[in-house]
Amino acid sequence: MRYFILGATEARDERGRAVPLGGARLRALLAALALRPGRVVAVADLVAEVWADEPPHDSPAALQALVGRLRRALGKDAVASAPGGYRLAASRAEVDLYAFERLGREGAAQLAAGDAEAAAGTLREALALWRGPALDDLPGHSGGGDHGVRLQARRFAVLRQRIEADLRRGASGDVLPELIGLAGDHPYDEPLQAQLIRALRAEGRGADALAAYERTRRVLAEGLGTDPGAELAALHAELLAAPVPDRTSAAAPAVPGAAGAPSPGTGAVTAPADPIADGGNIRPRLTSFVGRQADIRAVRSDLERARLVTLLGPGGAGKTRLAEEAAPPGAWLVELAPLDHPSAVPGAVLSALGLRETQLAPREERGTGRGSATELLVEHLGRRRLLLVLDNCEHVVGAAAELAEVLLTRCAGLSVLATSREPLGVPGEVGWAPMGGE
Known part of the structure; x- marks a missing residue:
């Protein structure tokens, strides 16, 4: 029996x-x-x-x-x-x-x-x-x-x-539809989210892999008040450091939170000659943000009179979401939490703007002279008017403050909206503490 x-x-x-x-x-x-x-x-x-x-x-x-x-x-x-x-x-x-x-x-x-x-x-x-x-x-x-x-x-x-x-x-394509469904059903399961990101990367879907990481980061921050663990952070750093060409096809399964077009930093094959001209990387949220309209208006008012506004508060206080809601169309979000070394800050901004693969040789990235990441940022941002959102600066606060000061000094049309657990300490900075939660 x-x-x-x-x-x-x-x-x-x-x-x-x-x-x-x-x-x-x-x-x-x-x-x-x-x-x-x-x-x-x-x-x-x-x-x-x-x-x-x-x-x-x-x-x-x-x-x-x-x-x-x-x-x-x-x-x-x-x-x-x-x-x-x-x-x-x-x-x-x-x-x-x-x-x-x-x-x-x-x-x-x-x-x-x-x-x-x-x-x-x-x-x-x-x-x-x-x-x-x-x-x-x-x-x-x-x-x-x-x-x-x-x-x-x-x-x-x-x-x-x-x-x-x-x-x-090597069967990433076979398991990808299953992974997308499972990852949606288990949004807090970091090993599963990491598998999804790896499968997308293996299939050449660099933009969707970055979008999947960002969705997971937001879910963890909003639901648990925590940052992604070591495995996810390492995957994100790999995607930023060595993005793969995006080969997304019309028949490829959709990933929750992914945009239809390639995201900045997904490789030279699909990157336009001037990625910044495409305008912004902050995607609309699917969830509402009620009860914070006064906060949004206050932040926007501060941005009208100051070129550096820093949203201050502990983890889970709603800083990232408020920054995204207050940012105007065309703003660029740079996630600094995954960085493990202050010298990576300029490169992370380049990647977020979609400039790394087309403009920067890896051997020059950490330099400070002509061809360095900071100089390339000055070159491309100096002739534009836009808002740069530097998220989670507390992990690399000194480097973030140094870069912000250089860019604000040399790029007249640039404004910076930062989120941090402590002020950047840059001259002219306006600090603002959200009172609500995400």
Whole structure:
């Protein structure tokens, strides 16, 4: 006999034929026993799992009667009596849950050993055992209560490993539609978001990869008041440092938060001769921003009388969202949080403006003379009137302040709106502290 609890509870004989089990209580009892094959389950535990919050008046007698019905369905030796409880006469190999766990371990070991092809097949076999929510016939909490929640988490971990195996074997295009859906359903799952960004990059969709990172950064900031972790930050830095040509096709699946056209900094193949002329990289939000209109007006008023306005406050205070809402059309947003060295600030601005690949040789980037990142910024911004939004300056506040001062001094039409946990300390700076939250 084989038992199936990864979905609706089933029992199948040696020929694979389903055994009729009857009502919901009988299926719940079998699920509770099959969860611990070969082990004695106490009467109190079985009563709690089969009847949840509505146990019968004489629960031991009711359970005994239910066990009798299960024996008639499965065979008299299928369920054994033991002191204090009952035991399903089966091994772990006869229960689909434990077959899934064995295959999951094998697939993980294959992946760790570098055999992505074998790992993808093994992990697919494991996931194919799921026919629905685990322990779905146990009453009370959906999916079998705490047991079901743990098993669903284990399934999701195996799913991520299978996606990782597919990415490593070069099947990014095959898994991309699945990843887009999963990333939308699990917006706080950073490893999953990283897999999506890697798949987009592997498919040559540099603009969508950057947009996916930005969407994740905003979700984490707005929902949790935190910044992306090390893996996402490293991916973002790689995209900025070595963008791939954007090969987005009309048939490519859409990514939530991605623009239809290539984003700045996605490579020389698609970058226009003058990317700044295209105007701005701040995309409209899909969510409303009610209750902050007075703040927006105040920031815009400060920008009319000062060329450097810094929105001050702790993480999660709403600085980034307010800056985006207050910025006029054509403004350019530069995300500084992922940077791990102050010298990268000018290069990050170049990348955000779409100038790095067409204008800057990598060996010259950190210089200060002609051809350096700062000089190229002065050259391109000196003849324009625009607003530059420097977001999360506190990570590199000294370098951000130095660059802002140089650009404001030498680019007469430039204004800067910064967000930071501390002032930049540049002459003429106007500090503004948002009172609301995001």
